[in-house]
Amino acid sequence: MAGTPFSQQVLKPTNAAKRLGVYLPATPPEFQEHGVTRAELEELEKNPPAWLEDLRRNGPHPRPVVAGRLGISIAGLARGGITEPLTTEEIDALRADPPQWLTREREVAAKVRDEEDRVAAKATEQAARVERRARRSAR
Secondary structure, three states, rough: OOOOOOOOOOOHHHHHHHHHHHHHHOOHHHHEEEEEEEHHHHHHHHHHOOOHHHHHHHHHHHHHHHHHHOOOHHHHHHOOOOOOOOOHHHHHHHOOOHHHHHHHHHHHHHHHHHHHHHHHHHHHHHHHHHHHHHHHHHH
């Protein structure tokens, strides 16, 4: 697929950083200043350079990564007063001794996941019912 127009499409640095899961201001200047083709992005994902491995390992991490590592939503981060990127060390400190807001947000996130599971199960059940009806009427 290399060499196709799609693989040569240039992504803005912000979009490339988002896809790589890194905080753009922490990337090297050449990454921030120039676009990255989809082929280059794919190569970065397959064979990450040292700077990318270090950012992914130690941070600073963008909000979606911080939220994911803490098991809460991005909105939960904001409600907890976390608006800046955090390093892996800072995330680990929060996990080791969770403040009250983090405990509360984890409970909220668990309730949301339970509700999403319930809705998905209900949709699956409804789809199975529709399928059974369709088979019965086809007879």
